Amino acid sequence: MKIGIIGTGSMSQSLGGAWTRAGHDVRIGGRRDGTLRAAAAHGELVLLAVPAPAAPLVAADLAGTLAGRIVLDCTNPIEPGPEGPMLTGSVPARIAEAAPEAAVVKAFNVCHASIWTLDPPVFEGTPLTVPYCAATRPAGERVAALIASMGCTAADCGGLDRAPYLEATAALAIGVWFAGGPVRAIFPEPAQC
Numbered sequence: 001m002k003i004g005i006i007g008t009g010s011m012s013q014s015l016g017g018a019w020t021r022a023g024h025d026v027r028i029g030g031r032r033d034g035t036l037r038a039a040a041a042h043g044e045l046v047l048l049a050v051p052a053p054a055a056p057l058v059a060a061d062l063a064g065t066l067a068g069r070i071v072l073d074c075t076n077p078i079e080p081g082p083e084g085p086m087l088t089g090s091v092p093a094r095i096a097e098a099a100p101e102a103a104v105v106k107a108f109n110v111c112h113a114s115i116w117t118l119d120p121p122v123f124e125g126t127p128l129t130v131p132y133c134a135a136t137r138p139a140g141e142r143v144a145a146l147i148a149s150m151g152c153t154a155a156d157c158g159g160l161d162r163a164p165y166l167e168a169t170a171a172l173a174i175g176v177w178f179a180g181g182p183v184r185a186i187f188p189e190p191a192q193c
């Protein structure tokens with residue numbers, strides 16, 4: 001799969017590395033050397049690995065190039081609050097408005113960037129699961145194939161109208177994690193009766 005990555009920071013490096021290990025053709029673009037558009041043009045799938053407030057602005061700038069492509073949104077729109085991270089407004093609908101001919105998929109926002117350096121991507125004996133919410137079924141299926149190619153399990157969490165739940169899940173988990181709480185123990189499967 002040809003993948004473009006917008007941004008050169010932590011998520012760009014860790015997910016770019018995971019996708020390269022999985023055999024994908026990855027091109028990273030940064031604003032400092034003016035390579036954003038070339039990266040977007042490279043990918044059938046384009047990851048916006050930039051701060052949440054910047055994502056819709058970048059999408060608007062690149063809207064023509066993003067037309068017909070899948071735009072992956074991994075952003076977490078949060079800012080510090082007195083009791084932990086607070087949501088500042090959901091991002092994927094704003095990306096979709098800015099680049100209306102792209103198919104937006106929210107994914108990869110729940111785990112810390114360092115998790116994508118795990119090789120293989122297995123946690124306590126279980127492949128990592130990546131939840132995603134997709135604007136269209138074909139776009140969701142492509143992203144599910146990408147997730148599977150990494151050795152992870154894809155979890156279809158519905159359409160883009162459900163993406164705010166992924167953002168809220170991350171905000172809650174990050175708050176617990178920063179407070180030193182046992183994030184992993186929050187989501188155990190039901191006990192067998």
Ligand SMILES: NC(=O)c1ccc[n+]([C@@H]2O[C@H](COP(=O)([O-])OP(=O)(O)OC[C@H]3O[C@@H](n4cnc5c(N)ncnc54)[C@H](OP(=O)(O)O)[C@@H]3O)[C@@H](O)[C@H]2O)c1
Pocket residue numbers: 006007008009010011012030031032048049050051052054057058074075076077108109110111112113114
């Ligand atoms: N880090 C994590 O563990 C993690 C986990 C899940 C989700 N996320 C989300 O992933 C996104 C990226 O996080 P990160 O940790 O990779 O951030 P980061 O390391 O700070 O990198 C951000 C990148 O975005 C670029 N950028 C900033 N504003 C831009 C603009 N207006 N136009 C173009 N490029 C711009 C920066 O370019 P410059 O270098 O030129 O400033 C940099 O390359 C964020 O939305 C974050 O919420 C992060």
